[in-house]
Amino acid sequence: MAMPVEMTEEIPPAAATVDQADDVTLYGVELAVGPPIRALLYGFCFQGHCYRLAIPATFLFTAAASIAAVGCGYDGIAGYRSWIIEKEDRMVRIERRKGTAEELILDFNLPGRSPATLTYSAKVQIATKAGKVYE
Numbered sequence: 400m401a402m403p404v405e406m407t408e409e410i411p412p413a414a415a416t417v418d419q420a421d422d423v424t425l426y427g428v429e430l431a432v433g434p435p436i437r438a439l440l441y442g443f444c445f446q447g448h449c450y451r452l453a454i455p456a457t458f459l460f461t462a463a464a465s466i467a468a469v470g471c472g473y474d475g476i477a478g479y480r481s482w483i484i485e486k487e488d489r490m491v492r493i494e495r496r497k498g499t500a501e502e503l504i505l506d507f508n509l510p511g512r513s514p515a516t517l518t519y520s521a522k523v524q525i526a527t528k529a530g531k532v533y534e
Contacts, residue, residue, distance in 0.1 A: 420446065425462075425482045426473045427455070435459045435491075436482065444471050445486070459491040460484060 427440035437459050442451040449471035465480035473479045484490075496503055 419483070421486050422483050423486050423488075424470070425458075425460075425484065426468050426471060426479060428478055429465055429480050430457065433459075433461065435461050436465070437493075438480070438482070441479075442471055442473070457493040457495060459493065460488065462488075 424444040425438070425440050426442045426444075427438045429436065429438050431437040437457065439455055439457050440452060441455045442449065444450070460482070462482035462484045465482050468474065468476060468479035468481040470481075473481065
């Protein structure tokens with residue numbers, strides 16, 4: 400599932416070496432010290448551009464020790480940390496939803512309601528029909 404992000408006009412931190420060109424700098428609040436690290440992420444920096452997540456999300460990932468957030472508008476904000484990871488590093492996004500047991504368990508798992516039941520081929524068929532690629 401794609402995450403909507405918003406590009407910002409904030410200035411990213413400068414890369415210290417060429418090796419850091421494809422690194423991803425994560426910005427957020429550390430919820431649990433790892434490994435793995437559990438953090439509520441608000442934004443990230445990639446290839447010289449800063450982005451903010453439309454909806455902050457909790458992630459599990461492995462990274463070197465966190466440092467005080469620098470760049471992308473997070474400078475000097477108490478409690479905010481940053482982590483540098485490689486773009487190929489594995490992560491887990493923990494989705495949080497709020498609702499009743501009926502909404503989150505019963506209704507969500509009805510046939511056709513769960514994102515897991517909508518396969519890639521079905522998504523492509525829906526997209527092509529909606530886009531009127533085929534007449």
